[in-house]
Amino acid sequence: MDNVLEIKNLCKDYGKFHVLKSITLDIPNGSIFGLVGRNGAGKTTLMRILTGLSEPTSGTYSLAGIESSDKKILSVRRRMGSIIESPAIYKNLSAYDNVKLQYINLGMTSFESIPDLLELVDLQGTGKKKAGKFSLGMRQRLGIAVALCGKPDILILDEPINGLDPQGIIQMREILLRINHERHTTILISSHILEELSKLATHYAFIEKGEILQTLSSSELMGKVRKASRLKVTSTERLCPVFDRECIEYKVEDEETLDIFTDITASKVVALANEANVEVISITDNNESLEGYFMNLVAKRDGIS
């Protein structure tokens, strides 16, 4: 089976408001699938439907080959772990008890693997400390541990790095990569922090106003993002007329900085700078970010509509 999750024409309406408009999406097995979209784009609604927390107005999805309309979907859901919006944990219980409760929910009778699971998310030393006294990062990691109970085939994570400090973000990234590499767990993840998402995801879906704008793999994305070189010079003002003459595509950032989008060698740049009597201070790669790509995509869509 190539896709662990297949979504077909999924729609969700709240009254007259169409939150999801015929979403079709395939999540490849073993991938880290980044769902990119602005607030209110429909990411959480889509994830809530996939986890059974909400019912679609129309359309279907299949999880591990089982259709959502099939009664077997309830048992297949045991192969799915999730965090939707915030980790659903009991603040008045320890990390161990929180995980044990999820084991019980899953019908598991052996609890020997709980310490290993807590170690995986770096919560092994928390003892009887109540989850309510955990830092936000610890709570997020506990949420991941709860989601990982029963070794799920797919993890659905809605904003798992929201509110984390830089160290927490790095820790979370390492945990997710480890889970994906060691357990081959497919991860469907959404995040506002696109730079962070770009360090994780192998595939992307861009969602805006309940519609999927584009889906592509990270290698396809790399081929599509605009390559740029950032030039630091003594004066952009004198350099621009020379670049215009040579039909070089560029964008001025400030008096000393500009981005060149045309594929051009460093020696040619230096030669043109000399011609304009401008000194080149530095030339660095400054490729378009995931955020920039997404914003361009949204701008194109809005331009069309």
Added chain:
Amino acid sequence: MICSLKSSFYRFVRTGMLTKVLVFSALIGLAVIINTCLDDMMMYLIRRPRYVDNTFIITNVLKLVYVIPFASAVFCSVFTGSEISMRSVNNKIATGITRFSVYLSELAVSVVATVLSVIVSFAAIFLFAKYVPVKENVKINKQIILLVLSVTIICIAFTALFLWFQLFFRHKFIALACSLVMALTVVTVSPVIGGLLEEPYRYYVMTDEETGTYEWRANPYYIGGTLRNVLTFVYDSSPYNFDSVTDLNRFPQAAVTAGMIFVLTSATGMVSVKKKEFL
């Protein structure tokens, strides 16, 4: 279903809720005893508690229906309300446990907590009555067993209603407020209905002071017809209209009505929870 039940009872024990219910229920029993003793001391010239007998036990057990529903409202808020507000209920649903099972397991824990509460409170009352020095012949008889059973059913009916509030209101504190207001309304409405029902059909009034003429006039506050039947049923079914132990023969009706309320509320909850989208 079994997983959901196990999970709910595990949480009931591990969060310390079971211990709190037991301790708090014993305290309720003691508070009720102290209240009765103080009432007696105010009432009798000798300014000491009356001799403790079976009537003392019955008086105290009757008072439990005034206290336990309020405690039950708080329990439902802390136990079930937290499950909803902390979104941990989502963990159950996302693992394929049906909403129906979630409802049943929450109901089961709440009912067990309420039953334990009644039993422990009653035990505190009975042990006090059994071992206090001024006791008379105290023993559990059929009347007391039926009374405790009735009180239990009445409290369980309240619990089912409070659980319904907790599951269907988004904020647990709003649900708790609604539960407390409802319990308070049920407690206070009985005397009001009693007063309305006692209004005479007609009254004798002097129409002419000089001649001293009296005549019968219809009482505009008298309630008749179907409304009277409904109010009479509500009054007779309410557990809050027993002024004395002599009224006890009406208590089973209150228990039967409470049982019906429990069944109806639970059935409604089980049906409506199937479509519920927890946030």
